[in-house]
Amino acid sequence: MIILVINCGSSSIKYQLLDMKSHEVYDLLAKGIVEMIGLESARLQHTSSGKAKVVKDLPIPDHRVGMQVALEALIDKEHGVLQSFEDIEAVGHRIVHGADFFAGSVLVDEEVLSKIEFCNDFAPLHNPAHLLGIRACQEVLPSVPQVVTFDTAFHQTMPSYAYMYALPYKCYEKYHIRRYGAHGTSHQFVANKGAKMVGLDIADSKIVTCHIGNGSSITATVNGRSIDTSMGLTPLEGLIMGTRCGDVDANAILYLMRKEDMTVDQMYRLVNKESGFLGLSEKTSDAREMDELANAGDPKAKLVFKMLTFQMIKYIGAYAAAMNGLDAVFFTGGIGEHNSRLRRRVCENFSYLGLKLDYEANTASGVDTVISLPDSQVRVALVTTDEELVIARDTMQIVQNLNE
Numbered sequence: 001m002i003i004l005v006i007n008c009g010s011s012s013i014k015y016q017l018l019d020m021k022s023h024e025v026y027d028l029l030a031k032g033i034v035e036m037i038g039l040e041s042a043r044l045q046h047t048s049s050g051k052a053k054v055v056k057d058l059p060i061p062d063h064r065v066g067m068q069v070a071l072e073a074l075i076d077k078e079h080g081v082l083q084s085f086e087d088i089e090a091v092g093h094r095i096v097h098g099a100d101f102f103a104g105s106v107l108v109d110e111e112v113l114s115k116i117e118f119c120n121d122f123a124p125l126h127n128p129a130h131l132l133g134i135r136a137c138q139e140v141l142p143s144v145p146q147v148v149t150f151d152t153a154f155h156q157t158m159p160s161y162a163y164m165y166a167l168p169y170k171c172y173e174k175y176h177i178r179r180y181g182a183h184g185t186s187h188q189f190v191a192n193k194g195a196k197m198v199g200l201d202i203a204d205s206k207i208v209t210c211h212i213g214n215g216s217s218i219t220a221t222v223n224g225r226s227i228d229t230s231m232g233l234t235p236l237e238g239l240i241m242g243t244r245c246g247d248v249d250a251n252a253i254l255y256l257m258r259k260e261d262m263t264v265d266q267m268y269r270l271v272n273k274e275s276g277f278l279g280l281s282e283k284t285s286d287a288r289e290m291d292e293l294a295n296a297g298d299p300k301a302k303l304v305f306k307m308l309t310f311q312m313i314k315y316i317g318a319y320a321a322a323m324n325g326l327d328a329v330f331f332t333g334g335i336g337e338h339n340s341r342l343r344r345r346v347c348e349n350f351s352y353l354g355l356k357l358d359y360e361a362n363t364a365s366g367v368d369t370v371i372s373l374p375d376s377q378v379r380v381a382l383v384t385t386d387e388e389l390v391i392a393r394d395t396m397q398i399v400q401n402l403n404e
Contacts, residue, residue, distance in 0.1 A: 001396050002029075002087050004074075005388045006067075007094040008133030010125050011037045013066045016388045017074055017081065017088075020396045026389070029081045030074055034066040042066075046073040054079045063129070067136035091137050091146045092395035094185070094387065095130045096235070097123035098150035099176050105153070105394035107402065108134060108146040116148070122180070122234050125272070145402060147395040154184030157225040165233075179237075181229035183211045186332060186385045187219040188226075194330035198370055198379035206323040208316050211385070212342070213333035214242035214285065218312065220319035228322060230315055236272060239311050240304070242285035245275035246311070280304050287335045309342060313349045326353055328379040337382055338365045347371075353378050 007014040032046035042060035163179040195202040230238030278285035293301035320326035354377025372380035
C-alpha cells in the first residue's frame, strides 16, 4: 500500500512516501519538506530513493499550494517516484493534540475534524496547521482515505491520579483541563523497539523513554502502557526545552504579568517562544550551538545543560519509584540520540540502581545502540525514533479494515 505521511507545522509541510508491503516490510520511496510557507523565501526540499536531492525556491502562499507542490514533486518526471496522484492509496497525518477524545488513530470525517479543532487552544501552534494540511489533502486527493494519528493517544492509559490537576473539578468537567502529554507516537515506538534491542518483553517490563530534542518529554511505561509523562495539558510542561520554559510555579507567571503589565498573548509568547535554552542562554535555542558554547566555557550555556541533566535525573528517578522498579532507559530525539555527554551524566547518577554504562558504546550517535554493559541491572539504549513509520502502519491497518 502506497501511503503518504504528512506532518504540517505552522509554516511547513514535512512528508514521506512509503510503500508498505506489510507491517514490518516497507520501502521509503521519497521524503521532503515544504518550508517557510507564506514567505517570499519559501522552499521545497525533496529527495527520492536513488535520485539526487532537489531544492527549489518558489512562491508558496498557503498550505494548499504547499501540498500541491509536494505532490507534484512525487510525480515529477525527473525526480518523482509515482506515475500519478492515483498511485497514493492513503494519507496519514500527525496530530499533536487530541485531548481525551482519541485513544488511537482514526479515519478522518467531519466529527473528527471538529474535535481536532476543539483542541486548537491546547496546541495553537500545531493543530490549526494540521487541519490546514488535512483540508489541503482533501482538495487535492478527494477520493483518498485519510487517517489521523495523535501524539496524545498513547498517554490515554494514564490513571486519573496521574493525569488530574488539583484545580477545582469543574475545570476538568467544563474545559477538559488535565495532563495529556505529547510525543506519544515516539514514546510508544521507542519503548517497543528498545525492548527488542535489549531482550525485554514489553508486556512485562518497566521502561522510561526520554525523547530529548527541541521539544522534550519523558514517559514511564509499564507493560507497554504509558502510566505518566512529563508534558501536561500542553507541550509546555516538564523539562526545559529549546524555547519552552518547562515546569514553573504558576504564581511566577502571574507575578510577572502584574509587574510587566503583560497580556495573555505576551505571556504565551514568553513561556513558549522566548524561554528555555534561548531565554536562559540569551543566545540560541539550538542544542548543538549550546553545546559549542558550553565547551567554550560560556557560563549560561553550561547552566542550561546542568539544568536539563538535573531535571532528567529527577523525572527518571521519580518514575522508577512510581513504577516500583526500572528495567530500561531509552534515549531518543535530536539531543537524546546525539549527545553522548548528556546520556553519560544522566546514567552515572543511577549506579545505585545497578545501571552500568558502556562508555565506549555510548560514543555512538544517531545509530541504534545498546549502551549499557551486559551485567547492568538497568538496560540502556540509544534508540532512533520513526514516528512516520508508526503513522504509516496505523494508516495501513485502518484502511485495510475499511476495505474488508
